[in-house]
Amino acid sequence: MKIALCFLLAVLPALARAQTVAPDVLAKTITDEVTAALKKDKDIQAGDTKKAADLIEIKIVPHFNFTRMARIAMARNWRSATPEQQKELTAEFKTLLVRTYSTALVNYKDQQIDYKPLRPKPEDNEVTVKSEVKPSGSSQPVSIDYEMEKTDNGWKIYDVKVGGVSLVTTYRDTFASEVREHGIDGLIKSLAAKNREPLGSKAGRS
Amino acid sequence: MEVKRLCAALLLAGSLAGCATSGGNPADPLEKVNRVVFAFNDGADKIVFTPVAKGYRAILPGFFRTGVSNFFSNLEDVWVSVNDVLQGKFQQGLEDFTRVIFNSTFGIAGLFDFASDAGLPKHTEDFGQTLGHWGIESGPYVVLPFIGPSTFRDGFGLLFDYKADLVYWATDSVPIRNSLYATRAISNRANLLDATSVLEQAALDRYAFVRDAWLQRRRNLVYDGNPPREPDESDDEPTK
Numbered sequence: 060m061k062i063a064l065c066f067l068l069a070v071l072p073a074l075a076r077a078q079t080v081a082p083d084v085l086a087k088t089i090t091d092e093v094t095a096a097l098k099k100d101k102d103i104q105a106g107d108t109k110k111a112a113d114l115i116e117i118k119i120v121p122h123f124n125f126t127r128m129a130r131i132a133m134a135r136n137w138r139s140a141t142p143e144q145q146k147e148l149t150a151e152f153k154t155l156l157v158r159t160y161s162t163a164l165v166n167y168k169d170q171q172i173d174y175k176p177l178r179p180k181p182e183d184n185e186v187t188v189k190s191e192v193k194p195s196g197s198s199q200p201v202s203i204d205y206e207m208e209k210t211d212n213g214w215k216i217y218d219v220k221v222g223g224v225s226l227v228t229t230y231r232d233t234f235a236s237e238v239r240e241h242g243i244d245g246l247i248k249s250l251a252a253k254n255r256e257p258l259g260s261k262a263g264r265s
Numbered sequence: 266m267e268v269k270r271l272c273a274a275l276l277l278a279g280s281l282a283g284c285a286t287s288g289g290n291p292a293d294p295l296e297k298v299n300r301v302v303f304a305f306n307d308g309a310d311k312i313v314f315t316p317v318a319k320g321y322r323a324i325l326p327g328f329f330r331t332g333v334s335n336f337f338s339n340l341e342d343v344w345v346s347v348n349d350v351l352q353g354k355f356q357q358g359l360e361d362f363t364r365v366i367f368n369s370t371f372g373i374a375g376l377f378d379f380a381s382d383a384g385l386p387k388h389t390e391d392f393g394q395t396l397g398h399w400g401i402e403s404g405p406y407v408v409l410p411f412i413g414p415s416t417f418r419d420g421f422g423l424l425f426d427y428k429a430d431l432v433y434w435a436t437d438s439v440p441i442r443n444s445l446y447a448t449r450a451i452s453n454r455a456n457l458l459d460a461t462s463v464l465e466q467a468a469l470d471r472y473a474f475v476r477d478a479w480l481q482r483r484r485n486l487v488y489d490g491n492p493p494r495e496p497d498e499s500d501d502e503p504t505k
Contacts, residue, residue: 159467166459198338198456199387202490223485223492224478233473236289253469 082207082214083177085122086188090172093118097167104165108258111161119160124208124215125153131218132230136238144243151250156226158258170194172203184209290473292480293406302408303472309411310454315461318454332376334456337449338387339368339375340431347429348390352398360385389486392429393422397487406476414479 080088096114097103103111129149130137140148175189188205206218219226237246293299322330342365349358364380364387372379381387396418397403404417415423427433432445468474484492 155467159463162466163463166462193381193386198334199389222482223490224481229474229477229481230469232290232477233468233470236473237469239289249469258466 080213081177082179082186082205082209083174083188085214086190086205086207086216087174089119089122090190093164094167094172097164098169106165108158108161108165111164112157112258115157115160115164120153120157122214122216123153124210124217125149125156127208127215127217128152128156128227131227132234133238134231134235136235136243140243144247147247148243148250151247151254152230154254155250158254159226161258186214290406290476292403293476295405295407299406299408299476300472302410303475305410306408306413307471314450314454315458317451318458321451322455322458330452330455333448333452335368335372335378336375337432337452338378339365339372340435342368342387343431344426344429345388345390348392348395349388351392351395352390357388361388361390391419391422392425393419393483394487396422397483403480403483406480414475416480416483419483 093114096118100110100114103114126145126149129145129152132152133140133148137145171193173191173193175191177186177188179186185206185208188207190203190205191200192203193200201222202220204220205216206220207214207216218228234246237249241249290296342361346358346361346365349355349361364385367380367383367385368375368378371377378387393416401418403419406414406416407420409415409420409423412423432442432449435445436442464471464474
């Protein structure tokens, strides 16, 4: 059992890096790696959001296409942004999402995550990988869907939907009204300001 | 009492529809009023509900809180199964009713959720979803005092949910009933404490973030997790 586990832990990261990894396997691998790391890390469990952010940076960030995420969130304003602005927007949006994710990670408890099997056709360039988190207590399982696209560097995630709520499109209206009122630079500024706020450590805990 | 308040809120929101200027989101023509109610709810939450929920979480052990949460969830499952049937989902209705039977007996009046472990997961259904299932549009977004995000359709559905609530029928004693309502509210709020900290971090504009997340969530629930793609969604750069 232990040997098998060691073998898995040694092989999984390598699998994740290989380009041919199927999208559902990739999503599961990333989640497994992160939850395994979380279970070992007492600091993150105690609410160290900085450390959680480092974990995300190493394990998760490489598998996301943040440019596309920023593009979706910006909708039609994306095209009126200069390449320089697009780069800044992407960077700030990425930071915001990573910080949000770290806040969520410190709240992680040992929850079971099930992946629905996926049979993509070879010609599929975009797929949805569906998973379900079984919460403790009696509440409905929460679905987590990963929207993924095929790239030259393997499959990349460009949206995550938690219980049907998209991490990306939920920002559309906020971004649009910010751009309407303060322009694209105004939006970049408020994202940057938001990202400079200190990370609350377990704000929900007393 | 609560029903009257709800009706008043809906009427108020409706009558203000004419004079409120619309912001960015076409689903939210009442944004101005909604923002005021949102700010009010937020204040009440900060001053009263969050501290009480935190206290509840600090004082009572986890198994106890889970028991309370399970107990109310079990009562709710009766109405969930009725709504399953009203939506023509007979299989799910049978499963959810089996949950009630199972959890009320083996789960000791619903304190334990054995049904989930036995492969009968909890579902979320209410009358607003039933209306949505039969094609009734959600109508404008509205923030109800104390209750929070809703829509015209879902707010209307809440009237039925309220009347079908087993806690409402459980006792003639108003004080006992009100204590049950309060306990349930505290338990629900305590379950959401972690989510609140994520929300604080995620949102640039909390009002807009909550609204857009809520509307997506309801749409997802109405379509039981498989909503058709919005034209907006599949296209990265909508042209109009």
